[in-house]
Amino acid sequence: MKKFFLVSFLIAIVIFVGVASTTPTRGGTMVIAYWGDPISFNPDAQIDDAGYGIYGSIFSKLVTLDASYNVIPDLAKSWDISKDGLTYTFHLRKGVKWQDGQPCTAADVVWTFDQIMSDKAAPAHANFAAVESVEAPNDYTVVIKMKRPYSAFLSFLAWYGTFIMPKHLYDITENGSPVSWLNNPYNQHPIGTGPFKFVKWVKGAYVILTKNPDYFLGEPYLDGLVFDEIPDQNTALQSFLNGEVDFDDNVDVSQLGILKKMPHVLIDDSLTPSRYYLAFNVGRRPSPFHDKEVRFAVAYALNREQIFNLAIKYGEVAEGFYTPAIPWAYNPSAKIPDYNVKLANEMLDKAGYPLKNGTRFTVTLVYFQGQEWSDMAKIIKEQLAKVGIQVNLEEYELATYIQKVLKGGDFDLTLLDGFQGPDPDNLVLRVGTGGDINVMGYSNPEVDKLLSEASQASNIEERAKYYFEVQTILSQDLPIYPIAEVVNTYAYKDYVEGLPFTLTGIGINNYAKTWLKK
């Protein structure tokens, strides 16, 4: 009997401990090895990728994206979209306060969006092109009227450069003239509505935040959050393994192999909506790749599985023409041609490029600095040499690359990656006629028409149909040759729970639900 009690007592303890470890503990400071230095803490005025990872803890948006790119409520607890897609009505949470104690209302939202629409240099400016007006019928309702239906609007509203900013601190004048939001003193010590309050920023070194107990989604579990700027990825790895850092946000793909073998280290390497691809010069300066047959021949000559295995190693070999990380828009039946050297040679012969002294023609592959890029370029060079295409490699730093490739169109082949979300409307930029990132100079009126119809369609099934068709056309025109899907590279210690990319329903960079199990 005694034994029975003892055993049940022990079991009870085990259960209790088990339960206790799953209820979040409060307290502690999490240190993040962070890759870059923010430009400022004005989250909407400038393109600032290093700032973006931190803004999400200090500021809130009207709606935001979670790690799976779902649009989720933030300051707005709900919203309605009219049947014609022309009116968006957002219902704001009540009782939300700025970190200086002032109430956050619809007036702040209207001011922020008006500011974005009036500043052409604001990163979200272009995403508001279809907006007619933003109004606040009362303190807790925001109505956005559109000039035309734009179904990707909500996703873009939830994404970049759309953090709601405090009107009472930014709508100010000095000597009678309004102060530009670029020069506002609060850019150096921001006030937001997010889970953490700003404490200190030493440029080039670190950013320290402390919890905001009044946060509208509940008091954060952590007492504080530190973004430790460690630009060198090897150093970041050592700091992480030495325990000075709890979460390594500056992992290089090549380090995933080492990290996976480490005890007490967890890794997130799920797909992210970005992909490596080879772009052909289709309509810029003269190039053999204006001929579709030659593009196909190159596709048959390339072995993307080998490129992936040797140069990229982590992620997935690409199979289609849009990122599978946004599954509803991904067409699995629009396939990339598979490796077939014999066919490649035949096609090149037919296209009028016979083999002379082992060479058919010479082209230039331009890419920017970085290990994975130069590795990919070298392998592509070697693979194409086997079918008699001689590739000259040109490597540039980013600014020169942009000048040469994006602006000048001075290349035959180039390697790219980049964010393809938050909505497939992003394809307009990459493959639409005159699109900002359409380096290929690709233009197909059918694609343009489908993309425009997709952006105006109201429901997701209808939109998906258009995007599927776009991908089918891309697989026939082949302006690009996708190589691989990019993965997240996050590493964290096993005592860190509730990181935003492990949860759904919380903003991508929001650490309110993160806690330390120690």
Add this chain to the structure above:
Amino acid sequence: MQNMIKYIFRRIVAVVIMIFLVMTVNFFLIHAAPGGPATVMTGLEFPSKEIIEALNKQYGLDKPIAVQYLEYMGNLLRGNLGYSYIYSESSWNLIEGRIFPTLILTITSSVLAFVIGVYMAIFVSRLRNKYGELSASLLSYILYAVPSFWLALIMIIIFSSDLKLFPTSGMLSLRYSYSGIEGVIDFIHHLVLPVSTLTLIQIPVFYRITRTSIVQNQGEDYITTLTAIGVPKEKLFRKYVMKNSIVPPLTIFGIMLGFSITGTVILERVFAWPGMGRLMLDAISRRDYQLLLGIYFLMALFISVAMFVTDILIAFLDPRVRLT
């Protein structure tokens, strides 16, 4: 004395002219680099023409380059180092915060490297032992050839990861905030690894130059004469050889001090040290013209002053050098 004042005056005029030329050449050189701040900022994710145009207008880069040049030089004459486009702040504000972390790292290690390198050379010379000479030379060659980023990482792996003696990176402990004397100790604790790495890399320079200089001096005719008239070797070395041999390393030391303000890009990156080198590298890659020019201005000024002071110092040490 009259000569001295004349000399100083002439040097100051030369410095002013030189800085003016340096700034002019730099201004046009960095504007000639492909791309601009707007191109880099918009990058490959937001490269819309409207944003780039709006940014160029905001930065004043839509004006003719001659106008931009005159405006910039006008500001510089009024003591304004310019305005960072990227950070929307005055260049000086950004540079100011980097001066202390940079100088404490570079000057401390230059001094240590000078002392250790020169002492090593003297020690080896007095030892008059083939193996001592050989091992010191070998060590200096190895340290000279080792890439600094590699040495830095090895130092981290040995002293932080394995022995756990020093923190891996940064300038302060971030998990706990120390204040007062504890804060100073914490700072020094973080300083040890970067300073030692930079010192190790610089030692060979001083060692080799001093050693060569000593060997050269020992072969001079006056040494032979003095030896012949019976001056003790010890005295000969201390009074004549050493004094004459110290001039070349001192000149190098002066130049190094001049460059100390530029920081050390590679080591700052590896140790996550917020110094001038990283600021400069960022400014270059982001084409932040006026921030970069501000840093160049400070560099030119620092180097000129350091050379100037070195020249005077050497003139005092070596009367053969005339300040003319």
